[in-house]
Amino acid sequence: MTEDPRTGEEPPETQVRIGQAPRNWREAMVKALWIGVWLIFLNSPIKDLTSGTHTTGAVVAGALGLAAFVGTYLTLVFRQMGRPFTPRVVVSMLSVLVVLAPVLAYSLGGSWLGLFVYVSVACGATLPPRVALWAILSTAVAMYLVAVHDGDSGWDDSLLLVPLIGFAMVGVGQLIRTTTELRKARATVAHLAANEERLRLARDLHDLLGHSLSLITLKSELAGRMLPDHPDKAAQQVADIEQVSRQALVDVREAVTGYRRPRLVAELAGTHVALTAAGVSAEVPAEPDLTGVPEESESALAWALREAVTNVVRHSGADKCLIQLAHRQTLDGPMLELSVEDNGSGGSGNGPGNGLTGLTERLERAGGTLEAGRVKHGFRLVARVPAVLPGDVGSGA
DSSP, rough: OOOTTTTSSSOOOTTOOOOOSSSSHHHHHHHHHHGGGGGGGHHHHHHHHHOOSSHHHHHHHHHHHHHHHHHHHHHHHHTTTOOOOOOOHHHHHHHHHHHHHHHHHHHHHHHGGTTTHHHHHHHHSSOOHHHHHHHHHHHHHHHHHHHHHHHOOOOOOHHHHHHHHHHHHHHHHHHOOOOOOHHHHHHHHHHHHHHHHHHHHHHHHHHHHHHHHHHHHHHHHHHHHTTTTHHHHHHHHHHHHHHHHHHHHHHHHHHHHHHOOOHHHHHHHHHHHHHHHOOOOEEEEEOOOOTOHHHHHHHHHHHHHHHHHHHHIIIIIOOOEEEEEEEEEETTEEEEEEEEESSSSSSSSSOOHHHHHHHHHHHHHHHHHEEEEEEETEEEEEEEEEEOGGGGGGOOO
């Protein structure tokens, strides 16, 4: 069951799905009715059998042949609309139709030429388009030869009907195949969207909790050292821990609902607090100029700053950190560049962790880039994002 893209609602349960097997008895009956209504072309063979112009043996043989023909046709076409047979079974059942139609028409007269219409329909509905075209034309030629042999003069309309209906069924079959492929593609898109949402949530939670828990750990250790000699200062640290914990809960809730977009100004202010609490001497830029910077770029850069500062606090062992924010003109257009450099070790050195990997993905989604690595006196992270919307690049010149 899929949703209507125009209304966002599921189609009614009574709707018959194209290219899928019936889900219940009612859908099976509806599909059978759509197929069975075309059996009206069998009125001529039935009238011929009941006209009394044939011997009893011919009538019995004709009735058995007609029953076998109709049963094979209905089974093949009905099953092909939902759960197709294997190519070998399809060819075998088509062979039955291809043999019975000319044999019955050749033996019992021109009233049976309508069977070729059903052969054409079956070929159009079950064979690949290119093969079906040749099979339909061959069916028309076979009908013509049988009609000429029988000396039937009313075959002109049927001869035109055979290719027309056959080609129409090729179009219907292509429509069913396209609908099936679109349904599969839609399911694939939904699956990819769910995976992307899980990745987004994993990145957000890693960035949020990694930063907040690191700060809580540092302040807890600091409060523990202050408690014996400076209980008042320890109490202040505990109060800060409570505030950070409450903010972390708010951030996690917003991240889960997908509405949280961190602001760079707020992250810069929080960065100074986090680095100072960790005993790191920090140089943080004043109020940055973010005029015209897209919200997505600012958000990605704020995440980059949070991840970089978290790594400085947790892994680097640095005691100095320099943060710079500048506008750059590059070959790709105006960029906003964030640089975070410390004098620490840069971590374990075992390759990028989950944080940097997720940050790289986040910046790429915003059209930016990430560079991170050791420098002469420590570790440096540089994140760049577009400073203007893509459509505004030319207008600023």
